Amino acid sequence: MKKPIVSFKDFTFKYRSQTEPSLTNINLTIYEGEKVLIVGPSGSGKSTLAHCINGLVPFAYKGDIAGSLTIKGMETKELDLFTLSKVVGTVMQDPDGQFIGLTVGEDIAFALENDAVANEQMKERVEQVAQLVNMENYLESSLHQLSGGQKQRVSLGGVMVDDVDVLLFDEPLANLDPATGKYSIALIDQIHKESNKTIIMIEHRLEDVLYRDVDRIIVVNDGEIVSDSTPDELLSSTVLLENNIREPLYIRAMKYAGCTITEAMKPAHPDTIEINKGKLQDWYEDRPHKELNESSSPILEVDNVTFAYDTGKTAIQDMSFTIHQGEMVSIVGQNGAGKSTVSKLIVGFEKVQRGRILYKGEDITSDSIHQRSERIGMVMQNPNQMISKHLIYDEVALGLVKRGIADNLIKERVEKILRICGLYPFRNWPISALSFGQKKRVTIASILVLEPEVLILDEPTAGQDFRHYTEIMEFLEDLNRRGITIIMITHDMHLMLEYTPRAIAIAQGKKIADDTAVNVLTNQAVIHATNLKVTSLFELAVRAEIADPGEFVARFIAYDREVRTWQ
Amino acid sequence: MAVEMLAYIKKQSRVHELSGATKLIIFLCWSTAAMLTYDTWILLALLVISFVIFRLSKVKISEIRFVLMFILFFLLLNNIAIYLFSPQEGVKIYGTSHVLWEIAGRYNVTLEQLFYHFNITLKYFVVIPAALLFIVTTHPSEFASSLNRIGVPYKIAYSVSLTLRYIPDIQREFRTIAQAQQARGADLSKNEKLTKRIKNAAVIVMPLIFSSLERIEVISNAMELRGFGKKKKRTWYNATAFRRADYITIVTGVVLLILSLVITFYDGSRFYNPFY
Numbered sequence: 001m002k003k004p005i006v007s008f009k010d011f012t013f014k015y016r017s018q019t020e021p022s023l024t025n026i027n028l029t030i031y032e033g034e035k036v037l038i039v040g041p042s043g044s045g046k047s048t049l050a051h052c053i054n055g056l057v058p059f060a061y062k063g064d065i066a067g068s069l070t071i072k073g074m075e076t077k078e079l080d081l082f083t084l085s086k087v088v089g090t091v092m093q094d095p096d097g098q099f100i101g102l103t104v105g106e107d108i109a110f111a112l113e114n115d116a117v118a119n120e121q122m123k124e125r126v127e128q129v130a131q132l133v134n135m136e137n138y139l140e141s142s143l144h145q146l147s148g149g150q151k152q153r154v155s156l157g158g159v160m161v162d163d164v165d166v167l168l169f170d171e172p173l174a175n176l177d178p179a180t181g182k183y184s185i186a187l188i189d190q191i192h193k194e195s196n197k198t199i200i201m202i203e204h205r206l207e208d209v210l211y212r213d214v215d216r217i218i219v220v221n222d223g224e225i226v227s228d229s230t231p232d233e234l235l236s237s238t239v240l241l242e243n244n245i246r247e248p249l250y251i252r253a254m255k256y257a258g259c260t261i262t263e264a265m266k267p268a269h270p271d272t273i274e275i276n277k278g279k280l281q282d283w284y285e286d287r288p289h290k291e292l293n294e295s296s297s298p299i300l301e302v303d304n305v306t307f308a309y310d311t312g313k314t315a316i317q318d319m320s321f322t323i324h325q326g327e328m329v330s331i332v333g334q335n336g337a338g339k340s341t342v343s344k345l346i347v348g349f350e351k352v353q354r355g356r357i358l359y360k361g362e363d364i365t366s367d368s369i370h371q372r373s374e375r376i377g378m379v380m381q382n383p384n385q386m387i388s389k390h391l392i393y394d395e396v397a398l399g400l401v402k403r404g405i406a407d408n409l410i411k412e413r414v415e416k417i418l419r420i421c422g423l424y425p426f427r428n429w430p431i432s433a434l435s436f437g438q439k440k441r442v443t444i445a446s447i448l449v450l451e452p453e454v455l456i457l458d459e460p461t462a463g464q465d466f467r468h469y470t471e472i473m474e475f476l477e478d479l480n481r482r483g484i485t486i487i488m489i490t491h492d493m494h495l496m497l498e499y500t501p502r503a504i505a506i507a508q509g510k511k512i513a514d515d516t517a518v519n520v521l522t523n524q525a526v527i528h529a530t531n532l533k534v535t536s537l538f539e540l541a542v543r544a545e546i547a548d549p550g551e552f553v554a555r556f557i558a559y560d561r562e563v564r565t566w567q
Numbered sequence: 568m569a570v571e572m573l574a575y576i577k578k579q580s581r582v583h584e585l586s587g588a589t590k591l592i593i594f595l596c597w598s599t600a601a602m603l604t605y606d607t608w609i610l611l612a613l614l615v616i617s618f619v620i621f622r623l624s625k626v627k628i629s630e631i632r633f634v635l636m637f638i639l640f641f642l643l644l645n646n647i648a649i650y651l652f653s654p655q656e657g658v659k660i661y662g663t664s665h666v667l668w669e670i671a672g673r674y675n676v677t678l679e680q681l682f683y684h685f686n687i688t689l690k691y692f693v694v695i696p697a698a699l700l701f702i703v704t705t706h707p708s709e710f711a712s713s714l715n716r717i718g719v720p721y722k723i724a725y726s727v728s729l730t731l732r733y734i735p736d737i738q739r740e741f742r743t744i745a746q747a748q749q750a751r752g753a754d755l756s757k758n759e760k761l762t763k764r765i766k767n768a769a770v771i772v773m774p775l776i777f778s779s780l781e782r783i784e785v786i787s788n789a790m791e792l793r794g795f796g797k798k799k800k801r802t803w804y805n806a807t808a809f810r811r812a813d814y815i816t817i818v819t820g821v822v823l824l825i826l827s828l829v830i831t832f833y834d835g836s837r838f839y840n841p842f843y
Contacts, residue, residue, distance in 0.1 A: 056788060056792070059791075060788060081792070082794050085791075085792050085793060085794050086794075092789060094785070097785040097786065098786065098788075098789035100789060100790055100793070100795075101804070102708045102732070103805075106804050109804035110795075110804075111794050112802075112804070113801050113802050113804055114794035114795050114796070114797055115797070115798070115801075116798050116800050116802050117802060119802055119806065119808065122804055126804070158793065159793070162793075162794075348750075349746040349750075369746065369749045370749060370750070370752060373750040373751065377750070378747070378750060384777045385747060385774050386744075386747050387773070387774060387777070388748065388771070388772075388773040389773075398751055399751035399752050400752075401752075402751060402753055402754075402767075403752045450751070
């Protein structure tokens, strides 16, 4: 029997600011050298669980603890954050926010500096660790110039420099594009195999994590552990469905085709799962082919637009595309490909240098931000960047107040929008009391109140669990049915597939594809250039020897949308 | 933008090779000397040395043009202000009045006043190269360690350097938020009256504070998790050990400072008086 390294016994924790405990009665043991995944919807307590392990609870976030948590045999509440950080190394989500040094070497060295390690030894150790994460040739490089994958390696190095026993990854996939996410999972796996450290990952993107083996998956919901099993056991149970966690798509497709998933089928990977070709093929033949709707008149045209930032780098080059009235389109591309720039050009935050932007055939290239905002609304990724009032009503009314519209008219329009957005009952609530998803709604409402016909959203579902994701997307779909044209900037492949029939792919400032989402996501060249990845559905269809795997994906999505009822 | 203009300029030179702390000490000596003395000869000597050091650094004027123009503009403003408020300052200091031409009332042009302005301008030119060189030849990562080396507690030194680093980020954030608010009707352009513009700017402040707080929480957790603040002392990855050149430079700098102060105060007046 292996030695336990992390062990919760009847552990309960309540944040000082809250009335209910965030974790109740946790009993969990993680053994040395294990690789464990902790999944759960937002607010389930999985992040609190992570904070207990790395010591942020109770040392940075205060609260009351009952029961015991021992790490490497030591009772954590009797230790301090620094002692714990020598045992548990944490890689937080969003590497950008947590970099402390400016160069790779400096960031890796940070923990050593704090330990007052002498300069020469420090350089030597940094060198070693950099080799471990394959960054030894980049020690002098500035962190901002690195790719997403390299950044992950640096943050891993910064933690491993301490020779910790446990590596804790707090949502390592949030904010990463699919290809980089896949790469990170492979990197974590490689480190696990080479160093034999204990790995704990907190994540809700189950399918992406399962790209490499994990020993155990722990499901957390409502502050309790609801399941603790191997991936194969978990995927053949109903635990995921019951706890609002998205099943891997290939599993769902197999279920639709009438297969019963059992542990013996090894369902943890799409390429190992035992499949029933016949059933999948039959299901595929039974499903109707769906023609895309005829396109309506153009509402927005980007016509040969070129744009460069002050630094001289051309961000957008000769780009043209047309958005039709009532469409729902996604714009995809790697970080830095120019997708945000395009949206800024459309709403006028940046000035087009060559080319035109047309709205319903009218040239709006020289219109101001203010003029365009009544036709095209822009919702930013982080709601905190938009909210400036205390109460929901005031926030939504702000745009109208600034336009000097009469009070009674404002009230009428704001209340109408609040009803559409399902926020009417909360209209007098402080915004700070809302969840992330609700805040997002408030920001959308505050834009909709200006009655634009086109809505551009930057990563509307980033960091959201399946339930909030579905909520936000169904709300947007509802708006779309009311006639609002929606453009989404995203690298979420599910979102593209499920909600936007059409996708425009951008790479290095140029449009490289403009096609149905399914075609974009099954085109190897485009996938590669935009840092997306092949969906497991496609792989499944190939394995089932279905003649047109792309069409299989399309039929699956259509069917899934029909049958999936939320709550 | 100005912040980017003041960024580190990577070069291989004797000045770059010096440790950040040395440059900071020299900068402090240099400006103390230049502030205290009005002795034209000392200023001229310091000026010559400044220019020599500047050449040594291999930094080109074109690379710092923007900041330089900005400072020169200030210098001009300063000179104009001095003349407007105190046109007889030179006469008062040097005790004689060689009038070149009259303008109106107490506003005339005297040799003494011109000489006084010349000295002020010299002071600027003595300090400018030292200040700019400290900033553009010290790697930003070395900034905190240099502060720490001259006795600033490392927690304070670190917060200073983190603040400096986040200024560009916050500027960017400010821009994004401002654009979003503009789209909702908070006009910040010149089309709007100033009072209204100030009021409109207020709606940007709240989101900016919130997003900055978020940023602070993340970074402070990250720092604590990696042991920041554990010990009374810490070491610096980027600290370059003092070499012979550093000691020589510091000693020379201190000697120059003392020398200039001795000469300046030797005769009881901080001014060199050519009119006497």
